[in-house]
Amino acid sequence: MSKIFILDTEKCIGCSSCAIACMDQNDIEPYEGDIPFRVCFTVEQGSDKDSPFSYLTMACMHCEDAPCINSCPAGCLSKDMDTGFTVFDNNNCIGCHSCAMACPFAAPCFDKDGKMVKCDGCIDRVRAGLEPACVRVCPYDALQLVAKEDYEKEQKYKKAKILAYMAFDK
Amino acid sequence: MKKYAIIGFGCAGFHAAKSIRQVDPEGQITVFNDTGQPPFNPMLSTYYASDKLGLDGVFPFGTLEELQQQWSLDIHHNVRVDWVDAQSKTIKLEDGNKHSFDSILIATGARAIVPPSFREGGGDYYLMRTLEDAQRLRSRIEEGGIKRATVIGGSMVGIKVAELLHENNIETTIVDAASYLFPLAAYESIAKLIQQRLEEQGIKFVFGAQVSTITQEGVVLGNGNTLESDIVCLCIGTTANVELVANTKVVEDSPVKVNRGIVVDMHMQTTCPGIYAAGDCCEGINLQTGKTQIIGLWANAAAQGSCAGRNMAGKSTVYYGNILHNITHFMDMDFIGLGDPTLPGERHTFKKDDLIVEAVLEGNKINSINIFGNYKISGILKNHLTKLLMGGDSKLTIAQQGLLANQGLSWEFIKLIGGEI
Ligand SMILES: Cc1cc2nc3c(=O)[nH]c(=O)nc-3n(C[C@H](O)[C@H](O)[C@H](O)COP(=O)(O)OP(=O)(O)OC[C@H]3O[C@@H](n4cnc5c(N)ncnc54)[C@H](O)[C@@H]3O)c2cc1C
Ligand code: SF4
Ligand code: SF4
Ligand code: SF4
Numbered sequence: 167m168s169k170i171f172i173l174d175t176e177k178c179i180g181c182s183s184c185a186i187a188c189m190d191q192n193d194i195e196p197y198e199g200d201i202p203f204r205v206c207f208t209v210e211q212g213s214d215k216d217s218p219f220s221y222l223t224m225a226c227m228h229c230e231d232a233p234c235i236n237s238c239p240a241g242c243l244s245k246d247m248d249t250g251f252t253v254f255d256n257n258n259c260i261g262c263h264s265c266a267m268a269c270p271f272a273a274p275c276f277d278k279d280g281k282m283v284k285c286d287g288c289i290d291r292v293r294a295g296l297e298p299a300c301v302r303v304c305p306y307d308a309l310q311l312v313a314k315e316d317y318e319k320e321q322k323y324k325k326a327k328i329l330a331y332m333a334f335d336k
Numbered sequence: 337m338k339k340y341a342i343i344g345f346g347c348a349g350f351h352a353a354k355s356i357r358q359v360d361p362e363g364q365i366t367v368f369n370d371t372g373q374p375p376f377n378p379m380l381s382t383y384y385a386s387d388k389l390g391l392d393g394v395f396p397f398g399t400l401e402e403l404q405q406q407w408s409l410d411i412h413h414n415v416r417v418d419w420v421d422a423q424s425k426t427i428k429l430e431d432g433n434k435h436s437f438d439s440i441l442i443a444t445g446a447r448a449i450v451p452p453s454f455r456e457g458g459g460d461y462y463l464m465r466t467l468e469d470a471q472r473l474r475s476r477i478e479e480g481g482i483k484r485a486t487v488i489g490g491s492m493v494g495i496k497v498a499e500l501l502h503e504n505n506i507e508t509t510i511v512d513a514a515s516y517l518f519p520l521a522a523y524e525s526i527a528k529l530i531q532q533r534l535e536e537q538g539i540k541f542v543f544g545a546q547v548s549t550i551t552q553e554g555v556v557l558g559n560g561n562t563l564e565s566d567i568v569c570l571c572i573g574t575t576a577n578v579e580l581v582a583n584t585k586v587v588e589d590s591p592v593k594v595n596r597g598i599v600v601d602m603h604m605q606t607t608c609p610g611i612y613a614a615g616d617c618c619e620g621i622n623l624q625t626g627k628t629q630i631i632g633l634w635a636n637a638a639a640q641g642s643c644a645g646r647n648m649a650g651k652s653t654v655y656y657g658n659i660l661h662n663i664t665h666f667m668d669m670d671f672i673g674l675g676d677p678t679l680p681g682e683r684h685t686f687k688k689d690d691l692i693v694e695a696v697l698e699g700n701k702i703n704s705i706n707i708f709g710n711y712k713i714s715g716i717l718k719n720h721l722t723k724l725l726m727g728g729d730s731k732l733t734i735a736q737q738g739l740l741a742n743q744g745l746s747w748e749f750i751k752l753i754g755g756e757i
Contacts, residue, residue: 205739222735222738227600233635233719237361237638239379240389241376241397257393258393260389262663263663263670267713267715268715270715270716271715271716271735272739277625312359332654
């Protein structure tokens with residue numbers, strides 16, 4: 167069953183726990199030159215005290231019609247049919263960065279050998295019935311992984327200020 | 337049962353076959369290709385030539401047997417199709433055999449250009465398009481003894497070839513008739529900067545120089561000078577393989593229109609009903625100019641092939657077109673060109689440390705963008721530019737703005753290109 171990541175921007179406090187859990191899960195060492203898959207940041211729209219202000223956290227959106235897949239000349243990216251996650255096998259990756267140019271969300275990262283790496287939705291954890299590391303650690307349930315069907319059906323997701331981690335964030 | 341024919345089994349041909357099969361489980365899909373290989377990716381040729389990829393890495397979709405089975409295809413390899421007869425709906429193969437079809441896709445790609453005058457000097461030269469080209473260069477490098485190389489063409493392919501020669505400790509000179517690198521994608525300012533960085537690493541350049549021929553000594557220029565070279569690589573572009581439909585027998589007075597490439601509409605259909613074209617052999621819509629143009633890119637060939645396949649199988653599908661866009665990663669640098677750099681407008685520049693982003697704006701319309709030194713933001717800006725041209729929301733999303741800022745762009749510049757503060 168296809169799953170999607172959602173972020174309730176009203177609940178997120180920008181604590182960065184999700185980004186740190188992601189680094190821990192994926193053995194990312196930023197001080198050794200690794201690029202984190204998940205980033206947390208604030209967006210301030212204007213400088214008045216009432217200006218809108220949001221905390222966001224972003225990693226691969228696992229787009230439904232993922233443009234990165236067909237952009238890869240070496241066939242490294244594909245869809246996992248069970249989870250809907252955009253997964254990769256970077257064995258033949260040539261480091262051309264074409265996937266980065268196709269991705270609207272700056273998700274592809276590169277390791278020290280110049281090979282593409284990115285969020286795989288913690289697919290091994292999810293297959294084992296666990297939550298992705300970022301979701302598991304969020305203290306406010308701001309970041310969640312939900313079944314796509316439920317997201318589309320359930321009213322509660324419509325009401326909240328949700329950033330749906332799907333293609334071209336609508 | 338419908339009979340489909342696909343001529344050319346590269347990226348476009350493969351995606352068309354796959355799409356047809358996804359829509360029509362019954363139809364007979366016959367593929368003709370003039371090589372004995374599964375769909376090869378020309379983009380990988382320089383990586384194969386420099387031994388960064390093995391043979392198993394250059395066929396991204398699998399082996400012929402796998403593809404034949406997975407998509408139930410009837411694959412005829414090592415046969416050239418000479419002619420398409422639209423009137424009788426048959427194709428003529430080079431061995432004289434004929435084959436009939438109901439619907440046909442031309443996905444014959446392109447071949448490297450070799451001006452006849454270059455051949456007259458009797459010198460040897462290396463091309464970079466096919467697997468054979470890559471194998472030939474790879475063997476020559478392995479043979480050793482190359483001190484000096486000349487690459488004709490300061491193109492994206494030329495730079496990748498220069499990179500691989502340089503990595504093999506060969507003194508490399510790039511020669512081009514233009515006055516700077518990547519004139520179809522880059523602004524002069526950025527091109528000069530790239531040139532400077534490459535010169536610092538030891539690559540030499542000769543710009544504004546016509547090549548008159550190639551001799552055994554090297555490359556002879558229009559001014560009579562010879563660039564002495566142990567090896568010459570020719571990377572001055574490609575020409576679309578259109579000959580098989582150029583003089584086709586027509587139906588209802590609608591010949592297949594061919595400019596530089598085969599002209600197609602948004603359904604990837606040529607001007608002759610029932611004949612489709614996709615990939616490097618065709619001219620689809622350039623979203624910026626509204627005119628048809630060859631946009632010879634891997635992902636474009638995939639999208640066009642898929643669209644053509646679906647339409648051939650009866651599922652009406654539109655591919656609106658594309659913009660010129662390129663990302664080239666070479667010698668630890670990233671250059672990204674989005675949109676047509678020759679379109680007019682005012683130039684705005686953002687510079688911080690190693691990142692340079694320049695944009696040409698006509699009023700508040702973005703005409704083109706150059707990025708040097710950051711691959712991360714390329715996708716956000718490419719998608720933004722494409723969305724604008726498709727008539728979508730003219731603003732970057734909050735998330736995209738935050739990501740751009742996170743990568744070091746100033747809020748002022750983000751606002752300029754479509755942010756909202
Ligand atoms: C060195 C190099 C670097 C590149 N770098 C990039 C890049 O960085 N990014 C990018 O997006 N694109 C890049 N490209 C372009 C990209 O590879 C092409 O756009 C893409 O492969 C086109 O696919 P296609 O299916 O249209 O054509 P092709 O791959 O050319 O396939 C056409 C097939 O048709 C066959 N054929 C031709 N005529 C006939 C006939 N009459 N009968 C039977 N078969 C026939 C050919 O043998 C071939 O197998 C690069 C290309 C090269 C050469
Ligand atoms: S967010 Fe980027 S990398 Fe992830 S699926 Fe979408 S296009 Fe691919
Ligand atoms: S960088 Fe690697 S994964 Fe990304 S498109 Fe190029 S080959 Fe594919
Ligand atoms: S862990 Fe939760 S609250 Fe903290 S930044 Fe991530 S999504 Fe926001």
